[in-house]
Amino acid sequence: MSSAELIVTRFAPSPTGYLHIGGARTALFNWAYAKGKQGKMLLRIEDTDLERSNPAAVDAILDGLAWLGLNWDGEAVSQHARQQRHAAVAHELLNSGKAYYCYCSPEELTAMREKAQVEKRPVRYDGTWRDRDPNLAPTGVKPVIRFKSPQEGETVINDHAQGRVIIPNKDLDDLIVLRSDGNPTYNLSVVVDDHDMGITDIIRGVDHLTNAARQTQVYLAMGWRVPNMTHVPLIHGPDGAKLSKRHGALGVEAYRAMGYLPAALRNYLARLGWSHGDEEIFSTQQLVEWFSLDGINNSPARFDFAKLENLNGHYIRHTSDDDLLNEFIRFLPFVAGGTELVGRIDAVMRSKLLKAMPGLKERAKTLVELKAAVAYLFSHRPLTLDEKAKALLDDEGKAALASVHAVLAGSNDWTAQALETAVKAHAEGTGIKLGKFAQPLRAALTGTATSPGIFDVLEVLGRDEALGRVADQMSQL
């Protein structure tokens, strides 16, 4: 593909402590787009604001991306490390007359803003120093460098999701590109980095749409090519308001702890703000093949846990027992009591879990539910029964247990199939419904009123353990 240009996208999160779920979707889109075009996705950490950036926050993002299975090309770029270059570009702008020194103090700017607010005028820098003679500069004041933004005309953003967005230049004031302490500001750094990194396509949230206009002006001033832009709509909470802490889970690590599978989350996120006809459930491979910028909508989507849960259940059911067990073990450390459980999974337990998995995974919508469903395998005799299980083991239940115990003990083939045949025959022989035996049995074997098929439970538990658990409940009078 020599004629076609290599697509280079980037994901550029600011390290705030976790990988935001909206950021995760942005990353997914960038990733899928780059992959589908045989291009590259780069990663840049926007750590310009050192006060809010720390290694732990960066790690949280890398960890989140890794968990989601989104890899990037090359080394992650630290924006902070490139400050010299950003400052150099600011001075380049200054020297070519595309920027100027501004000596306004923060207090003056605040006053300017407040005055504008009172007078109900747009709050913008009034351009005091734009054309003023630099010789008038007050002594002892460290100036900032402001970009000389065009005052006439309009700036056009040809956005792949939003369409042709036109912003009047009069509404864009002269932004600061270099602070008085010599550090560059975001809008400058982003442009310089995206240019230097050879980014061809910027895919990010619409919250950056106005920044896109300012950045476009900087590109133009530098004579650089403006990358293709795609601003994707934001994700809202179930109530329609912007997703915030109030809605609960913001970081992907929270979704991991809630027991969602990375593949399910990818699928769900992909369908939020993007679509490919009526396709609902598709593999990541298919996403990569299908993903296109014009499949992106331009209206915000509400996050729907019910749908995520449904999808997750589907993925759990369709994951092989072996893979699912591995996912489960990988998940356990992130949930209370999970690490201890991992310690108890030896070869024997592993094979029990694997054997029980077909029955278990039909019923779990999350790995948290799977953990609960698997608990009976880890229980020690005598079991502690929950309320519903206790209710099942009334006098009638215990009597049923005693009679079924004899049947089970008499079976010389401890397989689910053989045991089912035997117990069903017993039920028919006594004229009692199967349920009258199955439910007390379930209570005795699992300590709960719900579980996978009872004959499977019997087989997985093994003859001695199963008979022991039944006997425990028979004898307690």
Add this chain to the structure above:
RNA sequence: GCGCCCUUCGUCUAUCGGUUAGGACGACAGCCUUUCACGUUGUAAAGACGGGUUCGACUCCCGUAGGGCGCACCA
């Protein structure tokens, strides 16, 4: 306040001027059944409002309403 953007079932969405407006989740009802699930069958459920343009608008234009984003020496 100024600028920009958005608006199809409760939710995610399909439709790219002509459809009985389709699918999925959720809800409800039935079937299956040893529990819970799964599976399966079916039902209810939508073009914000008002004007245009057009033979014909969910689709194009304008306005209104509602919602979102942005307006820092934050990113």
